[in-house]
Amino acid sequence: MRFTPTALPGAWLVEVERHEDERGFFARTWCRREFEARGLDTELAQCSMSHTLRRGTLRGLHWQADPHAETKLIRCTQGVIWDVIVDLRRNSTTYRQHHAVELSADNCRALYVPKGFAHGFVTLADHSQVLYCMSAFHEPAAARGARWNDPAFAIPWPVTHPTLNQRDANYPDFPVERGA
Numbered sequence: 001m002r003f004t005p006t007a008l009p010g011a012w013l014v015e016v017e018r019h020e021d022e023r024g025f026f027a028r029t030w031c032r033r034e035f036e037a038r039g040l041d042t043e044l045a046q047c048s049m050s051h052t053l054r055r056g057t058l059r060g061l062h063w064q065a066d067p068h069a070e071t072k073l074i075r076c077t078q079g080v081i082w083d084v085i086v087d088l089r090r091n092s093t094t095y096r097q098h099h100a101v102e103l104s105a106d107n108c109r110a111l112y113v114p115k116g117f118a119h120g121f122v123t124l125a126d127h128s129q130v131l132y133c134m135s136a137f138h139e140p141a142a143a144r145g146a147r148w149n150d151p152a153f154a155i156p157w158p159v160t161h162p163t164l165n166q167r168d169a170n171y172p173d174f175p176v177e178r179g180a
Contacts, residue, residue, distance in 0.1 A: 001034055003112075006099045008087045010114035012040070013101060014073070018108075027108060029075065030133075040112060041071040043135040049077070050130045052123045058162035060120015061086060061146045061153075061171075068142035069115040071135040076103035079128025081121040086146075086153050088174075089116035096174070098155050103130075118146060122159050146174040 002015040016027035032042045050059065061084070064070050074083055083103045087094045102124070103109050113119055121130065145168065148157065152174045 001028060001031060003034070003038055006085075006101075008085065008094045008097060008099045008117075009092065011085055011087075011099060011117065012038070012112040014110040014112055016108045029108075029110065030073075035112075041114065041135050043071070044133055045070075045135055045137045047131060047133045048138075049132065052079075052128045052130075053126065054163060055123050055126050055128075056159050056162050058120065058122040058148050058157070058159065058164055058168065060084070060168065061118040061148060061150075062120065063088065063116075063118045063144050064136065064139060064142040065144050066142075068136055068139040071115050072113040072119060073110050073133040074103065074113060074119065074121075075108075075110040075131045075133075076105060077129045077131050078105050079123060079125035080104040080106075081123055081128055081130060082158050083111050083121045084119070084155055084157075085111065085113050086118040086155075087116070088118055092116075096152055098153050100155070118144075120148060122157060122162055124158070145171040147171040150174050152176055 004013040018025040018027045084100045086098045
């Protein structure tokens with residue numbers, strides 16, 4: 001695997017190294033030793049997947065509050081998504097800054113999202129599936145969110161009128177003050 005740090009400290013783009021032949025390819029998508037060698041969280045509590053029917057559907061921005069914060073490894077296994085993370089670590093030099101990357105079944109990339117980040121994505125193709133590997137169990141009482149187009153984050157989404165569920169559409173603005 002190839003690990004490329006993003007502009008947000010602690011977040012990484014993880015790319016597979018394909019071993020190809022006439023049958024197709026084989027690639028490792030997870031190796032505890034390779035993640036540990038970079039000081040990354042290797043705890044795995046659960047994996048989940050989403051299937052989104054239509055392009056232009058946006059899910060997020062979501063996170064879990066402490067003490068249930070989670071590290072995530074996000075991979076698109078069918079279709080294409082534009083994946084976004086936002087640094088919500090109050091003492092970080094990149095607080096409230098975002099990073100976006102296209103993940104697809106074809107490029108086989110994954111995004112490593114450390115604790116303290118919000119996550120969301122918009123589908124760029126119909127029938128997109130996303131696999132989430134998480135370091136903590138989902139705790140409904142710890143679920144948090146911010147509006148996808150919150151001016152505090154200034155995310156240049158590739159859609160202007162996404163399809164949203166009621167919860168994501170009605171999240172409040174994120175507190176502007178540091179430490180809020």
